[in-house]
Amino acid sequence: MKIQFFGYPKCSTCNKASKWLKDNNIEFEHNQIVDNPPTKELIKEILEKTNIEIKKLFNTSGTKYRELQLKDKLPNMTEEEQIEKLVSDGMLVKRPLVFDGKHLTLGFKEEEFEQIWIKS
Template sequence: MITLYGIKNCDTVKKARKWLEQHNINYRFHDFREDGLQQSQVEDWISKLDWETVLNKRSTSFRQLSDEQKNNLNADTVAGLLTENPTLIKRPLVENGTALFVGFNDKQWQSIFAE
């Protein structure tokens, strides 16, 4: 089963959900804010993708972090920060069985979800 993680009012997440629905791909949507996150889950994502891939440094939430928080980010500290502030996670994040990827790109998704 495909799980799409994100925030329901995020434009990119909306595009991704619409794309999945248009292609008749069943998925489960997990809203970071409403459904929450477990740190162990975030740690698993980081172990598979690298923390710098999971962290959205372009987000408003990232810009609002203190300089100290930004300067002290590393593989050991980022999971706790992402769990506490899930809007720092790049969206959408998709689990498809054992595969894990972030972001939405129509061409990339066509190859990932080739029928």
């Protein structure tokens, strides 16, 4: 699977992550997270292959997250309902989300990108 990058053009963290990948000659498919959010199938694959908690996929510092009061609602939602919420609006997804079918990074930490995305 080609590296999938989900970012937002006005997000400085996304732009830093994208630049880092380009500067390190790492090919990836860039997806604008609002126009092309991760699919339900992709979210399920991420959960299955990385064992990450679903709540970590949410952009908890985002305006939309606060507007929808998801901090209080998520604990009472099923995993399926949480996935539906994530795929309904790309702004609810933590970004940048980078996934290659095995590895996942959320946000941008250069050390983490070096460990995960530079193949030796």
